[in-house]
Amino acid sequence: MSPSILVDDADPARFYTVGFHWSTTTNSDSFFNRTVTVCHTEYRNTSTVPKLEFNFYGSDLHFYGPPVTNDIFVNYTIDKSSVRPANLNKNANSALKTGVNIWNLSGLDQQYHSVDIFPVNGLFSFDYFTYTPNRLSPLVGRNLLLDDNDPLLQYSSEWTKTNADTLQGAVVAHQNTLSGTNRTGSTLKFNFVGAAVSVYGALNQQAGRLSASFSVDNGTPTSFSPFDGTQTPNPSSWKPNERFFHQDLTPGNHTLLVTLQDASGSQMLWLDSVVYEGSSGTKLNSTTTSTGGGTTTTGTSSSSSKPFNSATIGGIIAAVVVLAVMGFCFRFWRRFARNFHSTGGDSHQYGNTTFVPPRAPTPQLAPVIYMVSSPRHPAPAPPPPPPMPHNPWSYEQQVYPAMPVSHPSGQPHISRQEPTFWQPSSTTPRQPDISPPVNSPAPHSQDLDGNLNNSAPRRSQDAGPADLPPAYEPRLYIP
Secondary structure, three states, rough: OOHHHEEOOOOOOHOOEEOOEEEEEEOOOOOHHOOOOOOOOOOOOOOOOOEEEEEEEEEEEEEEEEEOOOOOOOOEOOOOOOOEEOOOOOOOHHOOOOOOEOOOOOOEEOOOEEEEEEEEEEEEEEEEEEOOOOOOOOOOOOOOEOOOOOOEEOOOOOEEEEEEEHHHOOOOHHHEEEEEOOOOOOEEEEEEEEEEEEEEEEEEEEEOOEEEEEEEOOOEEEEEEEOOOOOOOEEEEEEEEEEEEEEEEEEEEEEEEEEEEEOOOOOOEEEEEEEEEEOOOOOOOEEEEEOOOOEEEEEOOOOOOOOHHHHHHHHHHEEEEEEEEHHHHHHHHHHHHHHHOOOOOOOOEEOOEEOOOOOOOOOOOOOOOEEEEEEEOOOOOOOOOOOOOOOOOOOOOEEOOOOOOOOOOOOOOOOOOOOOEOOOOOOOOOOOOOOOOOOOOHHHHHHOOOOOOOOOOOOOOOOOOOOOOOOHHHHOOOO
């Protein structure tokens, strides 16, 4: 059995209402978490239609609250379909009860649904509603409700299951069942994965004392003693939906233990439901079991494990062989494609030798002429750069080329032409200084044959144009 997700009317983060017709009352006895929400349809001086909207993944939606009287009418839509009347549970026998099942919406598929509820007349009230989750339903932070008859709750042998209608007085219970015991030492154990846990039950004002303890993970027990024996007995007085215990926990695996400490007279401990908050490890149809080596998680499943037979083993072997052959073919194709692209697709392979057809001869380029200078024929000096324009208003440096200096022909010399920088003044610009040529003969030089010569250094000169290569003759090239 899967737990139901519970949405309390005091948790507006899970649903929202439209219109000022809605109001929530706190500190109301016999209601879940002591709150109940009412829609006042008698407020009609507004164009806003009261509405309650709720979206969820799951099925089987159930609303609980005060009994529905004959003057209450509600319409609804499911998944934005047409408006239709809600078939409310109007039971005269539950007129004195609280927290009854007032409306059900069953037969939904396991998908996403959107429900809009439109109260039309009367005081429509609800306490909480539940829905059955599926694998798409988020569980983190949700309140998961287990009825007292859920098999995940492990009772000792002293507990009895009772239909609430058979009890004296107007008592209501979730799914109309209660589990009770009056045997001291009776226990209830619940293993779960979550972040909080609460225990709810019903109190009957009988004569005698009632005391129970609650602990989580073998921690310090919390005592709950609603009756000490001084109360006035009234067997018809019931308080349903009473929270006996609550504790916030670190998300993870936990174990709840409930123990009856004392039940004298006619008192009994009546449990109705257990609610725990889901965490990241919470799963549907799952619980935790304690073993000698620690705590492990187990779950129910519709399919059982079966041993492998010969057909299964043969199929696995065949699949492995097919995959191996496919892998070999793929590697062979990769190698062939790589060799094909590496040779450009133009070569032909014979055995281990690759023959590449000869390429056409490279066309002869124009001859390159190298200029060699000699001391007899000095190389012409490059033309001087054009003079830069003069701007008397500019403060940038002006660069003037050096003026050429005449010298006897045939005499080796070395001229250094250095630019002269001129800073403009407020008056007429000054002519640039002309640096005389500087002749700095080297102490010795080396001729073309590699012999030392102490004479003045010789300047290299142009050797003239080089001989042109012979004309191209195709017969001179061997293909």
